[in-house]
Amino acid sequence: MATFQVLFDTCQVWPPGGVRVPDLLLFWLSALWPQLLAIPLSSSNYLPQNFLPQIQEQVRKIQNDIEELQQRLCADYSLCHPEELILVGQYLGIPKPPLKNCYSQDLSMVACLNQLHYGLQLYQGLVKALGGISPELAPTLNILQLDIGDFAANIWQQMEDLQVAPEIMPIQGTLPTFSSSFQRRAGAVLIFDYMQGFLDMTYRDLRHLSQS
CATH class of the missing domain: 1.20.1250.10 (Growth Hormone; Chain: A;)
Structure with missing residues (x-):
């Protein structure tokens, strides 16, 4: 959740004229996706x-x-x-x-x-x-x-x-x-x-x- 909060805050303060927010989101998600896949299942699945x-x-x-x-x-x-x-x-x-x-x-x-x-x-x-x-x-x-x-x-x-x-x-x-x-x-x-x-x-x- 902390990672997504940083992503959200970064998007909010991104200066006008810079990289577009959708491009930034794609960049962050592509970097984070392997980590998201590695998150273990909740113990409620066992x-x-x-x-x-x-x-x-x-x-x-x-x-x-x-x-x-x-x-x-x-x-x-x-x-x-x-x-x-x-x-x-x-x-x-x-x-x-x-x-x-x-x-x-x-x-x-x-x-x-x-x-x-x-x-x-x-x-x-x-x-x-x-x-x-x-x-x-x-x-x-x-x-x-x-x-x-x-x-x-x-x-x-x-x-x-x-x-x-x-x-x-x-x-x-x-x-x-x-x-x-x-x-x-x-x-x-x-x-x-x-x-x-x-x-x-x-x-x-x-x-x-x-x-x-």
């Missing part, structure tokens, strides 16, 4: 550093819940390999949340946070749809649903703190329905596998958005 440890802990908790459920599905129902259930997943129409706004080459904080929040809401709904999978898995499934909800709420709170939260919370899309116990268990294997990949990408993207 997430605060203390947010990352919270995210790391929440991701770890959810992944531990998922691993426990995966192990039980493998041990109790011999459903151990998600790649063998791809056709079942296509038949059921199990969705994956989009993350195109979180790719490193064109990372946008606001768009990425919105997609991450939407993805967590989607997975929370998918986990809820798995209710009734088995009495033995129900307690861990309930914990997983709560942990995902806490993570989504944390992302939303961060958007509100940064004043980038949308005025209306996004509406969850259509979820698949499971008409048999096998479909529910096979769907769970796929959902948990998709969610693990989503969480890995979520942590990586939020780390990019945190100040270095």
